Each structure stands twice: as C-alpha cells, then as structure tokens.
Amino acid sequence: MRGSSLIPWTEVHSWACRACGNCCLGYRVPLKMDEMVKVNAVYGPSVLEYGMGKAYLKNQSNGRCVFQKPLMDRWICTLQGTKPTACRLFPFRIHNKPVYKRGDNASINFNGKKYYLYMDPDCRGIISGQPSDRFRNHVVPEIIGIGIGFPVKQKYTTSKSIHWRPI
Numbered sequence: 001m002r003g004s005s006l007i008p009w010t011e012v013h014s015w016a017c018r019a020c021g022n023c024c025l026g027y028r029v030p031l032k033m034d035e036m037v038k039v040n041a042v043y044g045p046s047v048l049e050y051g052m053g054k055a056y057l058k059n060q061s062n063g064r065c066v067f068q069k070p071l072m073d074r075w076i077c078t079l080q081g082t083k084p085t086a087c088r089l090f091p092f093r094i095h096n097k098p099v100y101k102r103g104d105n106a107s108i109n110f111n112g113k114k115y116y117l118y119m120d121p122d123c124r125g126i127i128s129g130q131p132s133d134r135f136r137n138h139v140v141p142e143i144i145g146i147g148i149g150f151p152v153k154q155k156y157t158t159s160k161s162i163h164w165r166p167i
C-alpha cells in the first residue's frame with residue numbers, strides 16, 4: 001500500500017482487474033521460499049533482491065517489476081501462470097487480526113476460521129458500496145482460499161475473468 005487506508009471488504013460493491021498495471025509499479029513483491037527457489041532456478045539471481053531476511057522481485061529502473069513488460073497499449077506480467085502469491089492476492093490483504101480498532105466490517109469466516117479482509121485503495125478496479133452477490137459469494141471466498149493456500153483455480157479474481165478495458 002502506498003499511503004491511503006485499507007478498505008474493509010464489506011465496503012466494496014465489486015472489483016474487477018482492469019489490467020492497468022499500476023500494482024506492478026512502485027511495489028516490492030515478497031516471495032515465499034518455494035517461489036524464490038523457482039524464480040531463481042528459471043531466471044537466475046539477477047531478478048531477485050534481499051532485505052530483512054526476505055527475498056523480493058527486483059524493480060526495473062522505471063520502478064516497474066522486472067517481469068512487467070509493455071505489449072502494445074497495455075502492460076503484461078511475463079510470469080503469468082507462476083505469479084507469486086502476493087501478486088495473485090493483490091489488491092486483497094488477508095489478516096488474522098483486524099488492522100483497525102473495529103474489525104467487524106472486515107471479518108469473514110472461512111472453513112471454520114475468522115479472517116479480516118481488506119483491499120488496497122490504490123487499485124483502480126474497486127467499486128465502493130454494498131457487496132454484490134458475486135463479490136460476496138465468489139470473489140471473497142476465492143481470494144481467502146488462495147491466501148491460505150487452498151489449491152484454488154483462480155477464476156473470479158484475475159484480469160482474465162473480465163473484459164479488458166484500456167485506461
């Protein structure tokens with residue numbers, strides 16, 4: 001997140017990735033150990049950097065992720081299919097505790113456990129309001145499943161599931 005407050009999921013009507021590429025600019029993408037090993041094996045150490053005991057994807061000199069490339073009038077991720085979990089989750093943030101004092105508006109029960117789900121306001125695909133049925137019943141459960149490591153086939157939370165609009 002680059003500064004603004006996270007949005008509790010119950011204040012989001014809907015979300016659809018517009019493939020604007022904004023989330024691959026100016027972020028540091030953390031990698032899990034297995035993700036780091038895979039990326040290193042395929043692309044070598046030059047795409048990685050380290051800090052605070054973690055591995056991250058490097059950014060290019062323009063601030064964009066090393067794997068983001070222009071394709072005609074859009075940006076694409078050249079790691080498609082093997083995206084790090086942090087990228088698959090964006091713009092969602094899953095926490096075990098509420099980020100703000102009152103967590104009711106961010107809480108969600110999934111598989112017998114309570115989580116707190118927020119969205120990064122820097123994403124351009126968020127529409128505020130009462131959660132739609134699709135958002136509540138498909139998008140939210142899918143993203144929680146991905147976040148906690150269920151073998152979920154990403155269907156409702158990827159730009160591939162929507163008509164892409166250039167902006």
Ligand code: SF4
Nearest residue numbers: 017018020021023123
């Ligand atoms: S997740 Fe949001 S910021 Fe990232 S490409 Fe999609 S619309 Fe843009």
Ligand code: SF4
Nearest residue numbers: 024065067068077087
């Ligand atoms: S790995 Fe792909 S989705 Fe993740 S920041 Fe880099 S270009 Fe963006």
